[in-house]
Amino acid sequence: MEKTEFYSHIFKRKSIRNYDLTPLDDARLKEISGYLNSLKPIYDDIKTELKIISPDYVKRRMMKEAPHYIAVFSEVKEGYLTNIGYMLQQADLFFSANGLGSCWQGIPSPTKELLGSSNLDFVIFIAFGKPKDPRSLHRSSVSEFKRKSIGEITDIAGADELLEAARIAPSATNSQPWFFTGNKNLIHVYSVEPGFIKRFTKKYIPIDVGIAICHLQIAAEHFGKKAEIIFDKTVKMKMLKGHEYVASLKME
Known part of the structure; x- marks a missing residue:
């Protein structure tokens, strides 16, 4: 498969x-x-x-x-x-x-x-x-997912179809510690810095973000795009307050 x-x-x-x-x-x-x-x-x-x-x-x-x-x-x-x-x-x-x-x-x-x-x-x-x-085994509807809205996890316009797959990805304690910026052809993936109460799950934040990247790439390929995971040093240097740059997904 x-x-x-x-x-x-x-x-x-x-x-x-x-x-x-x-x-x-x-x-x-x-x-x-x-x-x-x-x-x-x-x-x-x-x-x-x-x-x-x-x-x-x-x-x-x-x-x-x-x-x-x-x-x-x-x-x-x-x-x-x-x-x-x-x-x-x-x-x-x-x-x-x-x-x-x-x-x-x-x-x-x-x-x-x-x-x-x-x-x-x-x-x-x-x-x-x-x-x-x-x-x-399976959910009967997307409404069964208890997740943040698209607007809470991204500032990208016109990429909801792709980002919906990442939005409903699983995460430790359902914290959804990710944020997406950029554009529909180059999506930059950030992890959210844990708050004080969430620090016990700090180890799992990078794992969770890897899960979201997996979903995002699968969605891109489903819609006929060639999706490559890259690490952009110029993006890493541009700090997003309260977040840490992880990787980018370049789509053609």
Whole structure:
């Protein structure tokens, strides 16, 4: 399944927290593993490792159990968290498009055995499996998303069709920590600096912005545009109060 086919699932995906705990069969897990190996990064020079694991290696901390988890590891370099968000949202949409539920898991932590299984740093989990109630897999309407309005996340005119996909992207505590400026052919992506109360989610802001960039690029490609993620040093030098420049999406 090509990434552009995920566009429709952006508008009906949801985070699944209640699972049928029956493990998926080996053939299905092999298919998922193969897809994980094909995920496209923003930064080719950042090493990542994704492991499909059982719940035995997850300290859930009162979170509900799932039959399977993806343990995400990464080399720690500039942009690594945004890179993880971008990559793993492809997996989130893959699950939604293939009859499985998933959910980003920021609270659970890895066991010592899992930490010792990789030379890279642990970042986050994604839970996945069959939803306990198959009818709960997808939203029936965009109105079910509780999100900021377009006007709260951008000052770009004429790009609502593209930015709607980013607007409804998932984020930790539904904080939606992104802002888009520029124009419909060159969109600059900023992260919002966390307020005092939100500082405990600071780690997840770059991940969330990577998720939004993934949605934005999928939307651009859906509408027939060639969309390239670039890093514009001149934009980075132009500070936007209360925000930090992350990347830009150049469209042709």
